[in-house]
Amino acid sequence: MTLLRRYPAMLAAAGIALVLASAATLAIPSGFKLVIDKGFTSGGGAQDIGRWFQYLILIVIVMALASASRFYFFSILGERVVADIRMAVQRHLLRQPPSFFEENRPSEISARMTADAAVIELIVGSTISVALRNMLTGVGGMIYLFTIAPKLTAYLLVGIPVVVLPLLALGRRLRGLSRDSQDGVANVGSMTAEILGAMRIVQAFGQEEREADRFAAAVGRTLSIARKRIRMRAIITAVAFFLIFGSIVAVMWQGALDVAAGRMTGGSIAAFVITGGLVAGAFGSLSESWGDLLRGAGAAGRLGELLASEPGLASPANPVSIPAGDGGVRIGFDHVNFRYPTRPDRLALEDFTLDVQPGETLALVGPSGAGKSTVLQLLLRFYDPESGAIRLNGMALPDAALGDVRGLMAFVPQETIIFAASARDNLRYGRWDASDAEIWDAARAANAEEFLRDLPQGLDTYLGDNGARLSGGQRQRIAIARAMLRNAPILLLDEATSALDSRSEHLVQQAIERLMHGRTTIVIAHRLSTVRSADRIVVMDQGRIAEHGSHDALMQQGGLYARLASVQLTDSETKADAAPAA
Structure with a gap:
């Protein structure tokens, strides 16, 4: 409803068209009453009858134009609301840190923004307007029935709780099934995106049949839930139509007896029958609309979950400008401890302390999983450390605006x-x-x-x-x-030359060295040629700094770096001999 309030003029136009369409629909039985009571029984002949039928045609014209307007305005509202929802969700997702997408699959989020948004579009653009029309028609019809035959209408009112209570009980069950059905559709969409994105791997490893079976199983589960949902909707529809039309038939029976006894005119019973049919159809259709509304509530709830998630990282309410530095930006890690949210039992960085001077080029080396990429991710403030501080020119990252922090870096x-x-x-x-x-x-x-x-x-x-x-x-x-x-004044390179052949690597390395001049640079590299050009080398192991120094000094120590360098030197020489063109 909040999104609908953004468009008051269109909402008002849709409301006026809705009221006119319902009023015109309810005026038709009155027109038939006049035709029968005044046209046929007044003795005015064909001219008098024609006058009342012209009145009926005018009502039909108003009903047609109002119904078309209702459809147009509600459909446009549906499109606009869904566009607003998608933009709001996307804008909200862009503020989420990487940890959010570790716990929520992007492919499933994409499915929510397409399938669930489409359901909401259908609800706002069609179901709500149809439900409101039927509600107005039903309530207005009941009021009109009271003016024609109060006794018969009272009989109908007595039966309303008998109709409504079973529908409410069945509706709660349908809402749960609708939510499960939407989850299944999202899972199928997510799996489709995953398989298509990895098609080369799927085909290279000959897993086409397995992926087809896995997809078929997911579709089968979704179909099974859909069957239950459709079965429940069919039961609700059957119960609603039986109770509603059964009560109408019983009342009509009594009305026919009143006409036979002379207590009602032929026009009155005709108007009562037509209006009763409209009322029954309106309330009967509400049962179908109720099922769609419950499905829409499930879709809205799934999108609402995305909007309700608070960003784990945000700019402070009163951000402070990062101080300007001489000759570049100084980077400082002060006793930093950090665990990834998806791996809470393992420290990715442990008591990590490091200073990178303005304009310095620092190389991070170490075995896989040592924490090298974690350093860059914390510096970009994709995550915040559990303890310790990270500073740029002496100022802690959380004190500055996120845009200012990342604006200083090229990655x-x-x-x-x-x-x-x-x-x-x-x-x-x-x-x-x-x-x-x-x-x-x-x-x-x-x-x-x-x-x-x-x-x-x-x-x-x-x-x-x-x-x-x-x-x-x-x-x-x-x-x-x-x-x-x-x-940018800070350059972050994570294996920036790993996919290049020797010739391209040499040319790009020259360009990178020119780019490094006057900038604070952190390079993660496995190739010895990249590491040698650094001002300082930091060797990491299991989230800690194991060694640091120049290439020659570290080689003389004969520690972890020397072992890594000897292996890497052999690898790089092999790659140089047999490197393909990239």
């Missing part, structure tokens, strides 16, 4: 993200106002210019879902060019 992740958009939009994602000349400069520096110019439409070429039209090395070079174009 190249290990898993390259390419949007389903043009090459231009992917390159300028970090600085949307960049000119084409600046884009080409960044592409040239990242060794991406050559293949970008070879694309069919150049920078306007659509790159496909996650850059499906590019090789792994090309995608990574676009990510590096994107970071170069951002031109």
